């Protein structure tokens with residue numbers, strides 16, 4: 001069973017766009033191992049669009065760009081597997097990819113077979129150049145069926161940007177394990193906040209083991225450089241972004257250059273107790289309990305051990321503020337003592353009744369685990 005917890009990995013698009021190559025993917029797989037990403041749970045190394053040759057080969061099969069991947073895809077997938085990791089690739093439901101390369105419309109069975117022969121473990125399936133008059137959902141169903149027919153377990157990542165309400169049909173009808181809920185993220189606080197805080201509202205009931213809402217790939221550690229650069233964020237803002245994606249039970253697909261992470265980036269991306277919230281086996285997506293009227297938000301995610309993950313987010317642009325969280329608001333009996341642990345700091349803060357309050361800086365977040373004591 002694939003994706004029983006939100007998929008974790010890396011995707012080439014956010015930083016590298018068209019500038020991908022065999023060397024980059026190999027070095028990325030190496031960095032997963034040497035930088036502790038593999039140990040932290042990251043597994044899928046995924047190449048996005050523009051890996052393709054301009055035309056299909058003489059037999060009508062998809063082929064890799066001979067300059068970027070001179071030996072083709074199979075040896076690269078083998079290399080990624082040899083590091084104990086999984087390999088992912090990209091195609092599109094239309095006639096061409098968003099980068100105008102050959103895509104899978106009308107070739108679903110052939111392409112699924114090709115991917116299976118290459119050893120692909122993950123397919124991101126985009127939505128550009130859909131022929132007019134064709135039902136988009138049917139195209140995802142077709143590819144989902146073609147993937148299953150190969151007999152190889154291939155994680156199916158639907159990327160139609162939330163256009164056709166994929167939360168309603170992508171898992172049950174197309175067998176997708178995750179589906180994008182919005183348009184593309186860029187490396188800015190504004191883009192992250194709009195997607196993460198605003199556009200995931202009321203989608204939590206559609207997520208669970210094997211099926212996840214995907215608010216797009218992480219921008220942590222991009223620092224304003226790369227393909228979707230847009231001014232960049234501070235480390236504090238990246239920490240908030242990561243906290244939010246963990247609360248959302250979102251796939252954690254790293255978008256920075258993992259070969260060259262600074263210490264802060266690595267600390268964020270490998271924070272064990274924060275990742276544990278994302279990877280909680282119950283698979284409940286967290287949600288906001290509302291705003292305090294000053295751009296302060298308390299979020300709640302139910303965990304499998306009977307405790308709660310609680311995110312305190314200060315979305316205001318200026319100023320530290322005191323943010324209280326009440327047991328009543330969380331659904332814990334008022335007089336019940338509960339242990340409060342800071343998951344970023346990895347330390348217990350004490351046992352409290354009724355309420356807990358802490359200071360949160362502008363654009364910062366706290367992530368707490370609150371465990372009622374019985």
Ligand code: GLA
Pocket residue numbers: 013048049097098099126159161183184
């Ligand atoms: C779309 C997707 C992106 C990326 C590009 C590649 O915009 O949403 O995530 O895959 O296409 O061209």
